[in-house]
Structure formats: structure tokens, C-alpha cells
Amino acid sequence: MTISAKRAPVRVGVVGLGRLGKRHATNLAYRVPGAALLAVCSPLDDELAWARDALPEPRLYAEYDAMLADGDIDAIWLVTPSSLHAEQIVAALAAGKHVFCEKPLSLDVAQCEHVLAFAREHPELQATIGFMRRFDPSYRDAYEKVMAGKIGRPFMIRSQTTDKNDPEGFFVRFAPNSGGIFLDCTVHDIDIARWFFGHARATRAYAAGTVALHEGLRECGDVDNGVGVVEFEGGRLAVFYASRTMAHGNDTHSEIIGTAGALSVGHNPRASRVEIYDESGVRNECTPTFFDRFEEAFLHEAQAFAASIGARGERGASGSESAGATLADALEATRIGLALREALETGTPVVL
Numbered sequence: 244m245t246i247s248a249k250r251a252p253v254r255v256g257v258v259g260l261g262r263l264g265k266r267h268a269t270n271l272a273y274r275v276p277g278a279a280l281l282a283v284c285s286p287l288d289d290e291l292a293w294a295r296d297a298l299p300e301p302r303l304y305a306e307y308d309a310m311l312a313d314g315d316i317d318a319i320w321l322v323t324p325s326s327l328h329a330e331q332i333v334a335a336l337a338a339g340k341h342v343f344c345e346k347p348l349s350l351d352v353a354q355c356e357h358v359l360a361f362a363r364e365h366p367e368l369q370a371t372i373g374f375m376r377r378f379d380p381s382y383r384d385a386y387e388k389v390m391a392g393k394i395g396r397p398f399m400i401r402s403q404t405t406d407k408n409d410p411e412g413f414f415v416r417f418a419p420n421s422g423g424i425f426l427d428c429t430v431h432d433i434d435i436a437r438w439f440f441g442h443a444r445a446t447r448a449y450a451a452g453t454v455a456l457h458e459g460l461r462e463c464g465d466v467d468n469g470v471g472v473v474e475f476e477g478g479r480l481a482v483f484y485a486s487r488t489m490a491h492g493n494d495t496h497s498e499i500i501g502t503a504g505a506l507s508v509g510h511n512p513r514a515s516r517v518e519i520y521d522e523s524g525v526r527n528e529c530t531p532t533f534f535d536r537f538e539e540a541f542l543h544e545a546q547a548f549a550a551s552i553g554a555r556g557e558r559g560a561s562g563s564e565s566a567g568a569t570l571a572d573a574l575e576a577t578r579i580g581l582a583l584r585e586a587l588e589t590g591t592p593v594v595l
């Protein structure tokens with residue numbers, strides 16, 4: 244990616260320094276040439292202490308509103324609980340800031356629509372949702388092959404997001420604000436399916452799920468393993484699987500099946516190209532977490548966002564897809580994720 248040396252870097256404020264926020268902040272501070280990490284915000288003292296030690300002297304904010312009032316910040320980078328995204332995006336746009344926000348846009352369709360309506364009034368500002376899988380080199384290669392017609396007409400996608408089991412129960416504590424397994428995990432597979440299907444409209448959703456290990460999830464109506472089937476217009480189908488209980492690691496992979504061939508992305512979730520030959524046979528170690536699998540994608544996503552804002556200054560506003568998933572994409576992903584959740588809860592298919 245070439246970034247004009249003359250462009251001033253986009254000055255970013257990262258909000259939320261938890262599991263993923265620390266990663267984004269580190270990328271923006273050290274690995275994104277078009278961005279400068281100007282400030283961070285967290286309500287927790289220990290997270291601000293981490294920022295003081297690990298980052299190059301960012302301004303520290305304990306209050307989101309105080310950060311929004313900082314006139315030196317060009318873009319807000321939200322890595323906060325999903326239940327806060329919609330209101331925080333609107334507040335950032337109202338303060339005249341570009342926004343990057345982690346997925347999902349919201350856990351509620353009406354809130355998503357409100358964000359879209361508000362953003363339409365601010366076409367000069369970029370608002371992107373972090374479906375980073377679109378920036379993974381292998382997914383992008385597969386996408387370009389599909390767009391070039393290499394597998395004919397894609398009509399079927401099988402895609403899974405499965406996490407390594409965490410006996411400490413992080414997911415149980417995380418669940419009340421995550422929207423459940425389909426909005427938290429499958430939302431990525433939904434976005435990939437829509438991307439490969441040329442944004443086809445979903446028409447019906449079916450779902451089933453089970454609690455295999457984490458009984459605590461029942462309290463908020465969640466499961467630790469879920470399966471969904473979504474029909475799209477034009478006779479296209481997607482089958483999704485999400486899990487919190489894998490023994491071997493984060494195993495995220497997808498297959499795209501077309502009328503003249505098929506593509507598989509990440510079918511062997513190997514951590515590296517090393518193969519181990521021992522008394523168990525021949526094997527690879529697996530990527531332990533989503534971040535190990537998608538480290539490059541998170542970086543490319545940040546670089547693309549910074550480049551897109553820099554380019555806006557030169558060519559004016561645009562909804563260029565190269566910057567990542569749009570608010571409209573994210574609204575559809577939430578709509579489909581919620582339909583899967585409803586299908587799981589009611590045991591009946593949901594017409595979209």
C-alpha cells in the first residue's frame with residue numbers, strides 16, 4: 244500500500260483497551276504509517292497504566308466525552324463492548340470525528356438504522372465496521388478468484404468461527420454484552436458470505452445450538468456451540484458453525500462452492516508451516532486465538548482505514564469498499580445474526 248509521504252498522519256484516539264483494544268492501539272502506534280496514536284480512553288486505571296508503559300506517550304482519558312472534546316483527534320477507534328457501539332459511533336460523528344468501530348455495529352436493528360441515518364447526515368466523515376476478515380490475504384485472494392469467475396457462480400458457503408475452549412470462562416463473563424454466539428462469532432461468517440455473494444439479500448434463517456461445556460451461558464440464553472443455515476436470494480445458501488469449546492485452538496475456515504469449482508480458505512488452521520513427526524503421527528500446531536490467526540488482517544484493516552481517510556481529503560468523500568465493511572454491510576450482518584438468534588430461541592425458521 245503506498246501512502247503519500249506528504250499526507251499528515253490521521254490522529255487517532257483508541258477507546259477500550261481490553262483483549263483486542265491493546266492490539267489495535269499497538270498497531271496504530273507502531274505499525275500503521277498513515278496513522279498516529281494520539282490518545283487512548285479506558286475507565287480502568289490498570290488499562291491506562293498499561294498504555295502509559297506500552298505506547299508512545301498517548302494522552303490518557305478516563306471519560307469518552309472528554310476524549311471527544313479533544314480537537315486534535317481526527318478519528319475515534321472503538322474497541323468497547325458491543326452493546327455500546329451504536330451510541331458511541333453517533334457521539335463520535337456528532338463531534339466531527341471519523342470512526343472505526345469493532346464488529347458488530349449494534350445488537351439491535353433499530354439502533355443500526357439510527358446510526359446509518361445519522362451517518363448519512365455526515366458524508367464528510369468515514370465510518371467503518373471492523374470485519375477484518377476482508378483484509379486477510381487468503382480471504383482476499385479467494386475473493387478475487389471468485390470475482391474473476393474461477394469457480395463459476397458461487398452458490399454455497401460453509402463457514403465456521405470456532406474458538407479454543409477457555410476453562411476460565413471468559414466467554415461466560417463476556418456473553419451478557421456480546422449479543423450471543425451468532426452476533427459475536429458468526430457475524431464474521433455472515434459478512435464473508437454476503438461479500439462473496441455480492442451482497443445478496445438474506446431471505447430465511449434456521450438455527451440450532453447446544454451447551455456442551457459452559458453451563459453459565461444458559462443464564463443469558465446463549466449456547467457454546469451453534470449451527471445456522473441462511474438462505475439468500477438467487478438460490479444461494481450458507482451454513483455456519485460457531486463454537487467456544489474447541490480443544491485444538493482457533494479454527495476459522497470457509498469453503499466457497501460454485502458451479503465450476505470450489506475454494507477453501509484456512510482449512511488446516513496451522514499456526515506455522517512446521518510439521519511435527521512424533522509418536523502421535525504427523526501434525527501442525529493450531530493458531531491459539533483469533534488474533535494469532537488474523538494478526539495480518541487487523542494490521543491491513545488499520546492501514547486501509549488510515550489510507551482511506553487520507554485519500555478522502557484529496558478526492559472528497561466516497562463509500563469506497565477498499566476501506567472495509569460499510570455501515571450498511573454491518574446493519575445486514577446484525578439483522579441476519581439476530582434472525583439466527585431468534586431461530587435458535589424459538590426453534591422455528593425466521594423469514595427476513
Ligand SMILES: NC(=O)c1ccc[n+]([C@@H]2O[C@H](COP(=O)([O-])OP(=O)(O)OC[C@H]3O[C@@H](n4cnc5c(N)ncnc54)[C@H](O)[C@@H]3O)[C@@H](O)[C@H]2O)c1
Nearest residue numbers: 259260261262263264285286287322323324325345346347
Ligand atoms: N474482530 C474480531 O475478530 C474481534 C475479536 C474480539 C473482539 N472484538 C470486538 O471488540 C470489542 C471489544 O472486545 P474485547 O474482547 O476487547 O472486550 P474486553 O471486554 O476485553 O474490552 C472492552 C474494553 O472496553 C472498555 N470499556 C468498557 N466500557 C467503556 C466505556 N463506557 N468507555 C470506554 N471504554 C469502555 C473496557 O475498559 C475494556 O478496555 C467487542 O465489540 C468485540 O465484539 C472483535
